[in-house]
Amino acid sequence: MRINVTRSSMPSFEEYCEQIRDLWDSRWLTNNGSKVQALQSQLSDYLHAPQVELFTNGHMALEALLAAMNLKGEVITTPFTFASTTHAIVRKGLTPVFADIRADDYTIDADQVESLITDKTCAILPVHVYGRLCDVKKLDEISRRYNIPVIYDAAHAFGVSKNGVAAAQFGLASMFSFHATKVYHTIEGGAIATGSAELAQKLALERNYGITGPEDVITVGGNAKMNEFQAAMGLCNLRHIAQDIADRKAVHAAYMAQLSGLESVVLPKSQAGVESNYAYFPVVFESREVRDAVCAALLEEGVYARKYFYPLITDFECYRGMPGFDSSRTPVAQRISDGVVTLPMYPGLAEEDIALISSVIRRVVRHG
């Protein structure tokens, strides 16, 4: 038996076949087809975002966003994230500047963000880690005070809201990932949600070579279009998202019941007013040794947990020796990264699997 850290949600085979059937008549497979257009409109409603631009994946969406904003200089961000966030900044010729994270929810420390602002700062790129929201209020105040745009890596925040305000409504723009491992997916896919029609137009150019007409190419864009089969999967999965998130919430509650009361084990805390999507179940142990012992013991039982996010971006081999990439400057991120493991989390994860995983953790923590 093998329990993976995630399992992709899928519609029934019949539901997907029904959704793609008319593609055999139209033969319109990509380039802003009817399914991409339908998905764009439905996601605009779901995310409460006036503009949603779809992409072939979240990473290319993020790169397109940085390009469309025509940024130059430093981008303040977090080292406690997936490779994509920093890679996008670096690949677009910008300089990442790393702020530490908060010890309670692992999102960027807004006070540190403010202290890192210089005359070179052109944007702030925080991450809504594990489906929990950043301190959006404070980041918004900083954005206004210094006139620096905040753009969110919201790859983990699909369907998350705070006091009724959806994640996509914070900041100038938010990137969502629809990768197969995410709460909501289009196999591979992604989007930028924004309130700015002008930015949306530029994003569309970045996505399709800067082409505006049969004989007109006005910017040096790339190719990052979502195709019709991706959009069809998205249209199906969107019908089941409420149930999927409810099922995740039940898994979350079961873990909490099984693991609460264990000394020196930090379980995810809920945030006041935030309706989470329960994207991940991160558990933080007191040291890297204990964390690694837990992972090894789980593996023996066929449980594939993940050290997400370990190592920190600032410890990646590709960035070794680069100025500014120094994990000792973000000690909280370093400590959380050393102690964290994300447990298997997906709709329908069986009660007995949750019980097994929890008993392995209890055994290792109590007896080493």
Ligand SMILES: *Cc1c(COP(=O)(O)O)cnc(C)c1O
């Ligand atoms: C998944 C993810 C991305 C990249 O999204 P893709 O769709 O896989 O390209 C970016 N940032 C974070 C935090 C992610 O988890």
